[in-house]
Amino acid sequence: MEKLDLELLMKIADLHGIPEGSYNIRKNGKSLGRASTEDVEIVPKTDKDGIDIIVKAGVKGKSVHIPVILTAGDMLDKVYNDFYIGKGAEVTIIAGCGIHNDTCGESRHDGVHTFYLEEGSSVRYIERHYGEGAPEGKKEFTPVTKAFLKKGASLYMESTQLGGVTFTDRLTTATLRAGAKFTVREKLLTNGTDKAITRFKVKLLGKDSSVDVVSRSVARGSSYQSFISDVIGKNRCFGHVECDSILLDNARILSTPRIDAISPEASLVHEAAVGKIAGEQLIKLMSLGLTEQEAEDTIIKGYLQ
Amino acid sequence: MLELKNVSYQIKEQGERPVKILSGIDLAFPDGTITVITGQNGSGKSTLIKLIMGLEKPSSGSILYNGEDITSLSVTERARLGFTTAFQQPVRFKGITVKKLLDIACGRQSNLSELCDHLSRVGLCARNYIDRELDGSLSGGEAKRIELAMAIAKGGDVFLLDEPEAGIDLWSFADLTKLFESLRGKTVLIVSHQSKIMEIADNIVLLDKESAPVTGSREKMLPLLENRGGLCAARQGV
Numbered sequence: 405m406e407k408l409d410l411e412l413l414m415k416i417a418d419l420h421g422i423p424e425g426s427y428n429i430r431k432n433g434k435s436l437g438r439a440s441t442e443d444v445e446i447v448p449k450t451d452k453d454g455i456d457i458i459v460k461a462g463v464k465g466k467s468v469h470i471p472v473i474l475t476a477g478d479m480l481d482k483v484y485n486d487f488y489i490g491k492g493a494e495v496t497i498i499a500g501c502g503i504h505n506d507t508c509g510e511s512r513h514d515g516v517h518t519f520y521l522e523e524g525s526s527v528r529y530i531e532r533h534y535g536e537g538a539p540e541g542k543k544e545f546t547p548v549t550k551a552f553l554k555k556g557a558s559l560y561m562e563s564t565q566l567g568g569v570t571f572t573d574r575l576t577t578a579t580l581r582a583g584a585k586f587t588v589r590e591k592l593l594t595n596g597t598d599k600a601i602t603r604f605k606v607k608l609l610g611k612d613s614s615v616d617v618v619s620r621s622v623a624r625g626s627s628y629q630s631f632i633s634d635v636i637g638k639n640r641c642f643g644h645v646e647c648d649s650i651l652l653d654n655a656r657i658l659s660t661p662r663i664d665a666i667s668p669e670a671s672l673v674h675e676a677a678v679g680k681i682a683g684e685q686l687i688k689l690m691s692l693g694l695t696e697q698e699a700e701d702t703i704i705k706g707y708l709q
Numbered sequence: 710m711l712e713l714k715n716v717s718y719q720i721k722e723q724g725e726r727p728v729k730i731l732s733g734i735d736l737a738f739p740d741g742t743i744t745v746i747t748g749q750n751g752s753g754k755s756t757l758i759k760l761i762m763g764l765e766k767p768s769s770g771s772i773l774y775n776g777e778d779i780t781s782l783s784v785t786e787r788a789r790l791g792f793t794t795a796f797q798q799p800v801r802f803k804g805i806t807v808k809k810l811l812d813i814a815c816g817r818q819s820n821l822s823e824l825c826d827h828l829s830r831v832g833l834c835a836r837n838y839i840d841r842e843l844d845g846s847l848s849g850g851e852a853k854r855i856e857l858a859m860a861i862a863k864g865g866d867v868f869l870l871d872e873p874e875a876g877i878d879l880w881s882f883a884d885l886t887k888l889f890e891s892l893r894g895k896t897v898l899i900v901s902h903q904s905k906i907m908e909i910a911d912n913i914v915l916l917d918k919e920s921a922p923v924t925g926s927r928e929k930m931l932p933l934l935e936n937r938g939g940l941c942a943a944r945q946g947v
Contacts, residue, residue: 515932551764620803620804648803684796684798684800685800687764687784691762691764691788692814693788693863694811702809702813706804706806708801708804709803709805
């Protein structure tokens with residue numbers, strides 16, 4: 405791997421080199437390395453670009469790395485990854501994509517990830533998006549995540565995009581059966597003329613299923629963010645969606661909540677707050693000796709921590 | 710010595726008539742003294758603290774510290790000069806831990822023993838708090854104690870504490886007064902209505918909307934505060 409590859413892998417997946425266990429590293433549309441283990445098998449698809457990740461039933465405490473890096477301009481990399489998580493398995497999946505685009509062209513990664521979680525399985529899914537390179541070069545992501553959670557399954561999804569990405573359109577859908585739990589923690593920072601769209605659609609079909617989405621974002625410069633959530637409760641269930649955003653400079657944030665309690669036993673909550681940094685927060689930190697700029701940076705860093 | 714010379718402060722909303730909050734205030738706080746500032750609601754106690762810390766600018770008059778005019782100094786500059794404040798209403802921060810805030814207050818990374826020291830002085834166990842965010846999940850009393858811990862951690866020469874006892878349960882009042890006693894040697898201004906806090910003061914300032922502040926030693930002021938007639942006489946300079 406080249407130095408740039410390693411730097412990108414470090415930024416998106418905290419990898420210093422080839423990871424242990426199962427992994428698939430993809431660079432500019434091609435596989436840079438792949439390994440399966442007895443517990444977690446990674447099989448390339450034959451009909452289209454992508455892989456199947458098959459986690460055996462009952463496997464505990466394993467991790468899988470499937471990072472993607474793009475270091476070329478004028479490139480569209482589309483990949484279909486399907487995750488089959490066996491009954492009662494517990495696994496951490498570290499995905500994410502880093503783009504280094506030094507050209508003035510477009511560099512784009514479309515990752516379509518589909519999760520099939522069997523009964524009682526549990527997945528921790530970490531996805532980090534990062535862009536760098538020439539300012540005029542486009543670094544774009546349009547990730548699609550589809551999740552199907554069977555009885556008692558649990559999916560924790562952490563998505564982080566802290567700058568450098570000029571355009572994102574993220575779509576996440578989930579269907580939950582009885583007792584299944586879906587947790588989302590999103591952190592997003594946009595700047596300049598970046599545009600980021602986040603869409604969630606969650607169907608709570610099973611009794612006592614639940615979803616908890618917390619999105620924290622900061623929009624600077626003249627960037628634009630749109631957060632759209634749609635939670636449908638068709639049974640006795642609980643849904644909570646929270647979208648908190650800090651708005652700076654001339655940025656704009658649009659938050660559109662939709663909650664649909666089809667069942668009278670559904671309990672669905674949406675909270676949204678968009679605004680500037682509270683003046684009292686700046687003043688408090690300044691009274692501890694920070695300058696206004698240091699105070700602002702501290703608040704934003706903490707907020708997106 | 711901290712001095713206020715002919716300080717006035719008024720607020721004016723657009724289209725409204727200006728409202729005087731403080732008018733021609735002259736006060737002096739000698740080095741190393743504890744002064745309790747008291748007075749009725751709306752008498753300008755919190756405003757006085759804000760003016761001294763630089764959170765608000767006086768409409769007229771000047772603030773002197775060790776003979777130097779600091780009226781135009783920013784909050785940051787005053788904080789670096791040794792002014793430390795604890796707000797009446799603690800500020801909440803999403804995502805910032807108690808440890809991070811104490812580190813900012815200290816100006817460096819603190820170790821566990823230092824964090825324990827700061828938090829135990831306000832009656833909290835560090836282990837239960839340092840990794841918690843100073844957000845809405847903390848009770849008002851906990852947030853207030855952490856607010857005080859930040860002031861202690863920051864240190865300084867002039868402490869401006871705005872109703873530091875508000876929201877803190879009465880059973881730990883003795884510890885709180887002990888904390889203020891430990892600041893003896895610094896110039897400490899405490900906005901308070903509590904007689905137990907007044908009892909540790911060297912001096913007491915009584916602010917009043919309608920007349921000039923009445924100031925004096927604790928021995929002189931406490932009986933006056935307990936006796937309305939005496940207070941009227943004091944205001945009239947009798």
